[in-house]
Amino acid sequence: MELDALKTAVPGSVMKQGAPVPGIQADVMEDVNQDGRDWIVHQCCDLIGDAMEMYLGTAVLFVIFLGHCSCDCLSGTYGFQCGYRCHCLPGHCHSTSGCDPGKCSPGWSGATCHKQNVALKKGVSSSGDAVYAPSTDARYPSSLATDGQLGERKYYDCIETRASNPNWWRVDLDDIMMIHDVTVYFRLDYTPRRNGIQVYLTNTTITPSGHFCYTVKANTSGTDINDILSVPCHGRGRYVLLYTTTATEENTQPKMDFCEVEVDVCDPGTFGADCENYCHCKHGVCNDMTGVCPPGGCLAGCKGTNCSVECVGNVEYGPDCGRTCFDRMCKEAASTCPRDTGRCDGGCEPGWEGEDCT
Numbered sequence: 367m368e369l370d371a372l373k374t375a376v377p378g379s380v381m382k383q384g385a386p387v388p389g390i391q392a393d394v395m396e397d398v399n400q401d402g403r404d405w406i407v408h409q410c411c412d413l414i415g416d417a418m419e420m421y422l423g424t425a426v427l428f429v430i431f432l433g434h435c436s437c438d439c440l441s442g443t444y445g446f447q448c449g450y451r452c453h454c455l456p457g458h459c460h461s462t463s464g465c466d467p468g469k470c471s472p473g474w475s476g477a478t479c480h481k482q483n484v485a486l487k488k489g490v491s492s493s494g495d496a497v498y499a500p501s502t503d504a505r506y507p508s509s510l511a512t513d514g515q516l517g518e519r520k521y522y523d524c525i526e527t528r529a530s531n532p533n534w535w536r537v538d539l540d541d542i543m544m545i546h547d548v549t550v551y552f553r554l555d556y557t558p559r560r561n562g563i564q565v566y567l568t569n570t571t572i573t574p575s576g577h578f579c580y581t582v583k584a585n586t587s588g589t590d591i592n593d594i595l596s597v598p599c600h601g602r603g604r605y606v607l608l609y610t611t612t613a614t615e616e617n618t619q620p621k622m623d624f625c626e627v628e629v630d631v632c633d634p635g636t637f638g639a640d641c642e643n644y645c646h647c648k649h650g651v652c653n654d655m656t657g658v659c660p661p662g663g664c665l666a667g668c669k670g671t672n673c674s675v676e677c678v679g680n681v682e683y684g685p686d687c688g689r690t691c692f693d694r695m696c697k698e699a700a701s702t703c704p705r706d707t708g709r710c711d712g713g714c715e716p717g718w719e720g721e722d723c724t
């Protein structure tokens with residue numbers, strides 16, 4: 367049976383009941399014990415990928431595996447031409463559908479786990495961190511806003527800058543990136559410092575500079591601003607700057623005290639509010655907001671304004687799905703019709719040539 371064949375086809379990776387195999391996830395091993403076709407279909411890809419990593423270059427193994435598996439993509443990849451990488455927790459990536467909902471890896475979000483917080487753990491600067499004598503160390507340092515931790519979002523989980531005018535905080539993304547949006551997680555136990563914060567996307571360390579994105583316009587108590595504020599801030603930049611000259615009624619000079627700033631980008635080949643849609647452009651990647659492809663149309667095998675629609679299986683194929691499977695002169699009448707090439711199994715009728723026999 368297939369499972370037994372898989373077990374014996376990988377030298378050195380004998381799967382004992384309940385014993386984990388190096389490189390294969392523990393939860394997959396639990397499924398091994400269940401035996402059966404369903405496991406073969408859903409976990410086969412993971413096994414192939416892991417085996418390939420262990421025995422790179424052993425092409426024979428690959429062929430053996432393909433003979434026993436009904437999947438297309440190697441471990442961790444899925445979707446159109448296996449061109450998408452799963453960014454989900456171990457055991458939650460499927461070769462056809464991608465990640466299970468809500469099971470994204472840390473730093474990734476969205477329904478398909480293709481939205482990445484590129485500010486996570488990145489370096490920060492500020493106009494100064496608050497210190498409380500007799501210590502001279504920052505008690506609530508600026509780095510708390512990119513540590514990936516939210517806690518209870520009270521003062522001890524959040525940054526606190528030293529009073530100054532102007533007052534600013536900046537994250538360095540290390541590279542110029544196409545930013546999709548910015549999300550600010552505000553402190554929950556004190557809200558007046560939300561008002562007046564400006565958000566910039568910039569390529570310099572001049573404060574302020576670059577592309578102005580947004581100003582938080584709140585009442586003086588800050589209670590009319592969402593605790594988690596999604597800020598439209600789309601464009602290319604290396605630094606995201608939060609900047610203010612607005613003091614509260616309690617302070618003569620401004621301070622800031624938010625808990626986390628996420629700077630989100632879409633994975634290449636995805637677009638939309640949550641980077642949840644796919645585009646398969648022929649040249650380059652689509653616009654991360656609209657999904658519009660650069661000039662040149664779609665990769666062979668898909669169609670539509672965003673090149674997000676795959677050709678109808680066994681009906682159409684080729685660039686923009688412009689060719690018809692029925693028109694091919696395949697020797698085998700029951701030949702498959704790959705969406706990208708339309709290649710005929712077993713060659714062409716006499717007098718016809720080309721992989722799709724047209």
Ligand SMILES: [Ca+2]
Nearest residue numbers: 510515625626
């Ligand atoms: Ca934090």
